[in-house]
Amino acid sequence: MSRVVAFLLAVMACALAVPSAADTLPTIELVPGEAAASVREGIRFREIGPDAAPSPEMIEGMVPVRHSSTQFGRVGETVVGALRFRNVGDRQGRWILSTGRGTVDHFSIYQVNPASGRAEALLTSTDIPAMGRSLGNYQSMAIEIDLAPGQQVTYLFKFRDLVSSWMPFSVKPYGSFFRERRGNIAMVxxxxxxxxxxxxxxxxxxxxxxxxxxxxxxxxxxxxxxxxxxxxxxxxxxxxxxxxxxxxxxxxxxxxxxxxxxxxxxxxxxxxxxxxxxxxxxxxxxxxxxxxxxxxxxxxxxxxxxxxxxxxxxxxxxxxxxxxxxxxxxxxxxxxxxxxxxxxxxxxxxxxxxxxxxxxxxxxxxxxxxxxxxxxxxxxxxxxxxxxxxxxxxxxxxxARIDADRRAHSALLEKLALSEEAARLADDRARALSEVRNRDRLLQGSAHDTRHVLHALNSAVHFGRNSPATMAAASDLVSLLEASARHLEDIIASSVSIGNRDGRFLALGASDLAHVISSLTEIYTPIGLRAGIDLDVRCLQGEQALVDEALFARMVSNLLNNAVKFTCSGRVELSCENQGEHLQISVTDTGRGMPDGLASWLNDHAGDATSPPDDLGVGTGWRAIREIVELMHGSYTIDTDPRGTQVTVILPNPIACGLTPATLPELAARQPGLHIVGLEHAPAHRPAEGMATIVVADDAGAEKRVDAAARARALLVTPLCREMLDHPYVAGLVSKPAASALSTT
The missing domain is CATH 1.25.40 (Serine Threonine Protein Phosphatase 5, Tetratricopeptide repeat)
Incomplete structure (x- = not known):
């Protein structure tokens, strides 16, 4: 790079060398209102020392400018130059002498006084305020020329710049100068x-x-x-x-x-x-x-x-x-x-x-x-x-972006179609898995509850062998077998509600609580005696409840089974009574109690359908209890410690204070939001949408229960009563008008 710079400087030094031939200072003729034709041809200059002051004597030996771009000597050298103007017009003239430069290292311009023959400074770059006024007025270093007809003036200038020796002098009248300045400003x-x-x-x-x-x-x-x-x-x-x-x-x-x-x-x-x-x-x-x-x-x-x-x-x-x-x-x-x-x-x-x-x-x-x-x-x-x-x-x-968006949109549609197909397949798979799990759960629950009957039958065999052959013993054995058969039928019938793949289902009827509880007592009394446990049952005669009798019996059976299973000795108490518009079932034992984590989780999720964690240890019995309580819109509480456990179940009972008999047409007219018909008149399959169907039958045996579950959402067992429509499960099936449903939501 240094060699290139040295070569360039050498070329410039040779090209810009000042000629030795001298020339006299020509006069540039000015006409008022017109610009000078060529200022460059009238300029003469010479090199001087940096500290030399310009004087008229220096005009001798000056040479013309040889560059059309008006450059003076070598860059960095100090030069002195001269210009002479004469007004050749017949009137007073005013012009602006502009250097065309806004900054140089040093610039001074002088006017030669004809009387004294000395150069008087007009503008110098060391005078910052004067330089600022000149640049502000003329946008360059400039002075005004004011000449009377025939008047002549001579100017000297001293110039040095380390960047460029270019100095494009021009002389123009006021109008032309400022028009050019305004055009230049507009262009910039x-x-x-x-x-x-x-x-x-x-x-x-x-x-x-x-x-x-x-x-x-x-x-x-x-x-x-x-x-x-x-x-x-x-x-x-x-x-x-x-x-x-x-x-x-x-x-x-x-x-x-x-x-x-x-x-x-x-x-x-x-x-x-x-x-x-x-x-x-x-x-x-x-x-x-x-x-x-x-x-x-x-x-x-x-x-x-x-x-x-x-x-x-x-x-x-x-x-x-x-x-x-x-x-x-x-x-x-x-x-x-x-x-x-x-x-x-x-x-x-x-x-x-x-x-x-x-x-x-x-x-x-x-x-x-x-x-x-x-x-x-x-x-x-x-x-x-x-x-x-x-x-x-x-x-x-x-x-390109629009095209890419179009392609992306097409690809997105394809992915969406694939996603929808994948979602459909996933839903089908989920439904299939859910059905399998429900069936497995049904089988597990049924097997679990069937063991209760087997325990009762084994107890009957035990007491039959160890009791004297009397008519009373034979009568007790027959009663036990009948109760076991009824409970086994309840287990089979209730499996339709717990394992129903088409949706929730209840068979509601006015049940005699004492009869249901006595049947379970006949089963669990010999089981308790065999295990050395006293079973104490309290249920008033004549107490009625609007429940699904099969599910109710299955729930109480699981409560008794858990109490007997985890009680080594002592007693198990069962109480069943109406309190207000609710039915309260309480089972108390003197067993070892439930783990705190299990009891806490069961209490926190009483009445909801949340699935328990696998590692919590919730057994098949409690899974069935929770599902039945949730299906019947009930709740439960568990109080447990090492001395025993008390489980209290609360179920809604609209007929706790009495019932009002009704006929099927009366119920249908009383609740137009439900399709209430006899079982034989119901459609063969449950409708997927629209008004919910409720069928009426004279019993809720296993055969009719299966038939009703395929046709309707609920089965009402005769005799009918108006309070059946007030049960939370039935009330939840009522179709609401769109506006009402929206406002409720």
């Missing part, structure tokens, strides 16, 4: 506005697509907008004229930042890491060089590692490399589709302009003019083309 504002619009569009594109290249492009356009403000002089004119060093650093910073951001945009946009790995290494090197250039520019202010002119040359070399790379990126983008043609044109024009300006400011070709104002139109064109490309790219992404 358009570039800044276009860059801002592109930044916003890029941010929006990143927010909607998540693609980082849009952020890099937006950042690059922001750096370009700031560099445009600097190149046109507005950053210096309005802010940085007090600090020329910072102004120079600002220019280098924005140029290098623009270059490295464009390189990074090219990497992300073309995905060169995967598509062009070799070219990606070059772009990555350019990015790191840009970062190093920015860091060197920031460090060079306090450290002074490089001369400012050298730093400026290095920065231009980096920008030149970026400018040459930009059209290459445009060509690669163009290969991806014709929609990137605007981007190719934008990058090619920007790259060509940067290359041209790099060559022009070196002065290698004196005929090439330097025009920093071109950066405005070219920058505006680049912003428009980049925005157009961005819009086309977004349109392509949107179309």
């Amino acid at each position: 504002a358009a570039v800044a506005g276009g860059s801002l619009m592109l930044i916003l569009v890029g941010a929006l594109a990143f927010a909607s697509t998540g693609r980082r290249e849009f952020l890099w492009l937006a950042a690059a356009e922001g750096a370009f907008a700031f560099n445009t403000l600097y190149a046109e002089g507005y950053a210096t004119i309005f802010v940085l004229y007090r600090w020329p060093d910072i102004a120079a650093v600002f220019g280098e910073f924005t140029r290098s930042l623009f270059g490295l951001l464009m390189m990074q945009f090219g990497r992300a946009f073309l995905d060169t890491r995967n598509t062009l790995p070799r070219f990606d290494r070059f772009l990555r090197m350019m990015v790191w060089l840009g970062i190093a250039m920015i860091a060197l520019t920031a460090i060079n202010i306090p450290a002074g590692l490089l001369a400012e002119s050298t730093l400026h040359q290095v920065g231009w070399l980096y920008l030149l490399a970026a400018a040459v790379t930009m059209p290459v990126l445009g060509v690669l983008a163009l290969r991806r589709g014709s929609i990137y043609l605007p981007l190719f044109l934008a990058w090619s024009s920007m790259g060509a302009y940067i290359v041209y300006m790099t060559v022009a400011i070196t002065g290698i070709f004196p005929s090439l003019p330097v025009s920093w104002h071109w950066i405005g139109p070219i920058g505006l064109f680049e912003c428009l083309m980049a925005t157009l490309t961005l819009a086309l790219h977004l349109r392509t992404l949107y179309a």
